[in-house]
Amino acid sequence: MNRPKNKRSSSRKPIALLLLLLFTVHHLQAWGFLGHKTINKQAVFALPQPLFEFYKSHIDFLTEHAIDPDQRRYTDTAEACRHYIDLERYEKAMPIDTIPKFWKQAVEKYSADTLFAYGIVPYHVQTMLYRLTEAFKSKNLDRILHLSADIGHYVADAHVPLHTSINYDGQLTNQHGIHALWETRIPEISLPNYNLLVPFAHYLPQPTDSIWSYLQTSHSHLPTVLANEKSLTQSWGSNNKYELSTLSNGKTIKQVKAEFAIAYENSLNHMVEHRMKDAITAVSSFWYTAWMLAGQPDLKDLKGPQ
Ligand SMILES: [Zn+2]
Structure with missing residues (x-):
């Protein structure tokens, strides 16, 4: 199973596409709903x-709408590729210095089809920053709020290591489910238990460099x-890794044991917490930068519904 890179060939088969989308939605809710809401x-x-x-x-509003981009995947086939980038398509080794940072140059080098197929999160964040800046300039409250919630989501996604990889759910290394384990x-x-006190937002003089640097760290x-x-899976054994849980709707699901998840997190030395904290400051900094680029408009007389 693959992500929307199959979308064009599948578009002639609506049922296959629907299944693909359901799979994609299920597996790629970066940070889970709780994580995205917390970050915004x-x-x-x-x-x-x-x-x-x-x-x-x-x-x-910003908290509740932090998950809008993931919800849109159900209705908009163009949405999914905005949440990730498969860097191995372009880079054989770190650092990430082969793929152009800006959309126009990247399209010239690789074609838009290739970029859409392997994910466009760094380019989409640039578009969103431009739109949010314009919304601040025109003092459009509704646009400011929706775009702030959205850019928060995409910047947070860029902080998830598995959102930078073609092996996004461990499917190439027989580690299915690692995506949801790490981020949900x-x-x-x-x-x-996380201490989410973070450094204050700062103006990003080169926001494009910033989003690429988040991706580089994630990768x-x-x-x-x-x-x-x-x-850990080898030392625990597959039988000890999972447990059956009954949900509030009566359904029984197989999921990774809490003890395994904690052992995994400990082995990562607070990586999940640190990526979440970095994401919080980054989201805040993108909001602040859009407002600065718009000329620091007075926020007391914005137009639109509250
Ligand atoms: Zn997402």
């Missing part, structure tokens, strides 16, 4: 004044993410 919410508290005051008054199961268990963690899960 905490990003508000990393803002300086007067942005803090403004965003704080809309914190519930671990935060579900450990989030209450540099990938070997550890995969190797530690593999060796």
